Amino acid sequence: MYVAVKGGEAAIENAHRLLAADRRGDPSVPELSVAQIREQMSGAVDRVMTEGSLYDPDLAALALKQARGDQVEAIFLLRAYRTTLPRLAVSAPIETSRMSVHRRISSAFKDVPGGQLLGPTFDYTHRLLDFALLAQAGPMASPAVAGEASRRDLPQVMDLLQAEGLIAVETATKSAAPFDLTREPLTFPAARDARLQNLARADEGFLLALGYSTQRGYGRNHPFVGEIRSGTVSVEITPPELGFAIDIADILVTECQMVNQFAGSKTEKPTFTRGYGLAFGMAERKAMAMALVDRSLRAEELGEDVTAPAQDIEFVLSHSDNVEASGFVQHLKLPHHVDFQAELHLVRRMRAEVGATTAEPVIAEAAQ
Amino acid sequence: MTALLDGYNFAFLDEQTKRMIRRALLKAVAIPGYQVPFGSREMPLPYGWGTGGIQVTAAVIGLDDTLKVIDQGADDTTNAVSIRRFFQRMTGVRTTVKTREATLIQTRHRVPETPLREGQILIYQVPIPEPLRWLEPRETETRKMHALSEYGAMHVKLYEDISRHGQVSTAYDYPVLVNGRYLMRSSPIPKFDTPKIHMCAALQLFGAGREKRIFAVPPYTDVRPLDFEDHPFSVESWPTSCALCGSADSFLDEIVLDDQGGRMFVCSDTDYCADRRAAGHAGPATTPAEVTT
Numbered sequence: 106m107y108v109a110v111k112g113g114e115a116a117i118e119n120a121h122r123l124l125a126a127d128r129r130g131d132p133s134v135p136e137l138s139v140a141q142i143r144e145q146m147s148g149a150v151d152r153v154m155t156e157g158s159l160y161d162p163d164l165a166a167l168a169l170k171q172a173r174g175d176q177v178e179a180i181f182l183l184r185a186y187r188t189t190l191p192r193l194a195v196s197a198p199i200e201t202s203r204m205s206v207h208r209r210i211s212s213a214f215k216d217v218p219g220g221q222l223l224g225p226t227f228d229y230t231h232r233l234l235d236f237a238l239l240a241q242a243g244p245m246a247s248p249a250v251a252g253e254a255s256r257r258d259l260p261q262v263m264d265l266l267q268a269e270g271l272i273a274v275e276t277a278t279k280s281a282a283p284f285d286l287t288r289e290p291l292t293f294p295a296a297r298d299a300r301l302q303n304l305a306r307a308d309e310g311f312l313l314a315l316g317y318s319t320q321r322g323y324g325r326n327h328p329f330v331g332e333i334r335s336g337t338v339s340v341e342i343t344p345p346e347l348g349f350a351i352d353i354a355d356i357l358v359t360e361c362q363m364v365n366q367f368a369g370s371k372t373e374k375p376t377f378t379r380g381y382g383l384a385f386g387m388a389e390r391k392a393m394a395m396a397l398v399d400r401s402l403r404a405e406e407l408g409e410d411v412t413a414p415a416q417d418i419e420f421v422l423s424h425s426d427n428v429e430a431s432g433f434v435q436h437l438k439l440p441h442h443v444d445f446q447a448e449l450h451l452v453r454r455m456r457a458e459v460g461a462t463t464a465e466p467v468i469a470e471a472a473q
Numbered sequence: 474m475t476a477l478l479d480g481y482n483f484a485f486l487d488e489q490t491k492r493m494i495r496r497a498l499l500k501a502v503a504i505p506g507y508q509v510p511f512g513s514r515e516m517p518l519p520y521g522w523g524t525g526g527i528q529v530t531a532a533v534i535g536l537d538d539t540l541k542v543i544d545q546g547a548d549d550t551t552n553a554v555s556i557r558r559f560f561q562r563m564t565g566v567r568t569t570v571k572t573r574e575a576t577l578i579q580t581r582h583r584v585p586e587t588p589l590r591e592g593q594i595l596i597y598q599v600p601i602p603e604p605l606r607w608l609e610p611r612e613t614e615t616r617k618m619h620a621l622s623e624y625g626a627m628h629v630k631l632y633e634d635i636s637r638h639g640q641v642s643t644a645y646d647y648p649v650l651v652n653g654r655y656l657m658r659s660s661p662i663p664k665f666d667t668p669k670i671h672m673c674a675a676l677q678l679f680g681a682g683r684e685k686r687i688f689a690v691p692p693y694t695d696v697r698p699l700d701f702e703d704h705p706f707s708v709e710s711w712p713t714s715c716a717l718c719g720s721a722d723s724f725l726d727e728i729v730l731d732d733q734g735g736r737m738f739v740c741s742d743t744d745y746c747a748d749r750r751a752a753g754h755a756g757p758a759t760t761p762a763e764v765t766t
Contacts, residue, residue: 113549113550113551113554114554114558116551117551117555117558181515181519184515185515185516188514188515188516189481189485189487191487287512288512289512290510290511290512290513290685292510292612293611293613294613419611419612419613423612428515428519428520429520429521429683431519431520432519432520432522432524432683433520433521433600433683434521435519435521436519436520436522436600439522439544439552440544440550440552441545441582442545442726442727442741443545443546443582443583443645443662443741444582444644444645444646444661444663446663446724446725446726446727446741447644447645447663447709448644448645449727450709451640451642451644451709454640455638455639455640455642458639
């Protein structure tokens with residue numbers, strides 16, 4: 106005798122207890138603290154802050170702990186929290202020219218004013234597992250750090266090109282306020298402010314693959330790394346009752362400016378064009394991928410043929426968000442038996458009609 | 474009863490956001506079937522799991538409401554349980570499984586069998602709001618097609634179905650024309666439920682969170698499935714009746730009993746089925762005494 110399935114609530118609660126036990130792992134191993142994650146898993150924290158669009162290393166570390174290291178799940182947790190926050194003020198644009206840099210390189214010039222500064226990077230590490238880390242490593246050799254004065258106010262490589270008129274000048278839109286992706290629905294055609302916001306919180310893997318595809322010829326745009334810089338910038342707001350700017354925070358960001366193939370014609374002087382990427386933390390893979398895709402999405406406005414996926418604004422922006430994508434892909438786990446029943450019904454009826462008009466179905470084909 | 478969660482606004486969303494959603498709803502009601510873009514928020518439940526319906530419910534729910542949540546017609550499917558619990562924690566409003574008692578019904582994939590009455594609101598969770606999406610993936614194009622009432626592509630699709638299969642091969646999410654103007658996707662509900670949208674006494678609201686669209690069918694609005702004179706629209710029927718309550722005119726779920734081809738069919742609408750059994754109806758697989766819960 107069939108009895109209808111009941112008791113969903115108890116099952117859900119127990120599933121969540123199982124998840125909590127799974128997250129904790131072997132209780133004989135000490136529990137991770139949020140501070141440990143924040144300090145020692147900074148790459149993961151940076152990604153969660155960037156794609157979660159909330160600069161808060163503690164909450165990002167908490168989200169990672171709660172999601173047992175699942176990044177997309179942690180990003181979702183942070184987003185769902187972020188959406189409940191009131192908007193107290195809008196900051197002035199951050200001034201990356203005044204960044205206190207931790208790292209700064211240009212691949213377009215051998216040397217640039219202020220110098221190339223490698224900083225903390227995986228570049229040139231040999232990817233050999235360091236078994237010394239298996240045992241809790243002992244004291245480290247302390248790194249030499251360039252003096253604060255030599256790391257401040259380094260001129261932007263792009264500004265040097267711009268001074269010579271070699272790169273197209275980026276001007277702010279005339280409208281009062283930029284588009285706000287978190288408050289307004291994305292509509293098409295999407296202007297660059299909306300596009301950059303979307304790319305900034307887009308899934309890193311998705312952008313990486315799209316950026317890579319442009320390098321392999323699907324919408325090639327001849328990129329050079331004009332400059333990558335990572336470091337701290339101050340965030341300033343101007344409260345109306347004060348009338349002057351105050352510094353409310355220092356945040357760590359990575360900026361990538363790509364110099365790309367020129368636009369121009371017989372009558373118009375050719376200039377290089379720019380692709381722009383910005384991410385929270387030390388996140389240059391993300392910033393570089395973003396800059397490549399930003400540039401490829403400018404194809405239409407720069408009069409280039411739109412032929413590749415990475416140049417297709419609607420395609421890229423509609424599928425870049427991993428909170429949206431993860432939810433919709435995984436919603437297939439929800440019961441669909443009503444729609445499936447409707448489909449079964451239809452297929453059975455169509456098969457019956459075909460069976461009525463033709464002879465016995467041919468089964469022998471399978472043997473071939 | 475689940476305890477109310479501290480630290481959150483009534484129904485989770487802040488009042489400004491609710492107001493923004495209610496404005497979109499008013500526009501949707503004023504232009505039946507038209508998809509209104511709205512500033513959909515990230516919710517603590519995943520996109521694709523009912524965030525559109527949840528935001529619409531959150532924007533219209535009040536303390537004196539009685540909420541019913543169903544998924545696949547049933548109140549006890551896991552996601553329905555989860556969404557009902559969310560609103561219990563966030564609002565403390567009364568919930569029910571009784572279609573007749575509810576003032577708000579949030580649903581996924583079904584319209585209740587019990588006819589709705591004036592004053593009730595049926596809120597659909599919508600995954601893809603655009604009826605033309607499988608024919609034209611670009612939003613810029615489909616918006617143009619709606620603006621011009623350019624729905625020929627859908628008629629061609631239905632025609633091609635008929636010429637290939639002898640019938641329209643759309644079993645759910647059947648395209649309908651609302652108020653003689655806008656082509657609308659029916660949420661997705663099975664074809665069986667499509668006629669219930671037409672001239673319904675209740676207000677029907679549709680929320681697509683991930684796609685950031687809201688649309689509506691006001692009470693007593695003309696909603697017609699697309700069809701042809703020589704191939705009129707028709708709905709599913711089953712060779713059997715509900716094994717539990719004997720209903721011959723409700724949508725039936727197919728329950729696989731064993732791996733020997735054993736099947737049984739029961740009402741998808743659990744409240745409707747329970748009501749009928751309480752009224753003394755019985756199906757072939759049971760006697761009334763066996764099913765009391």
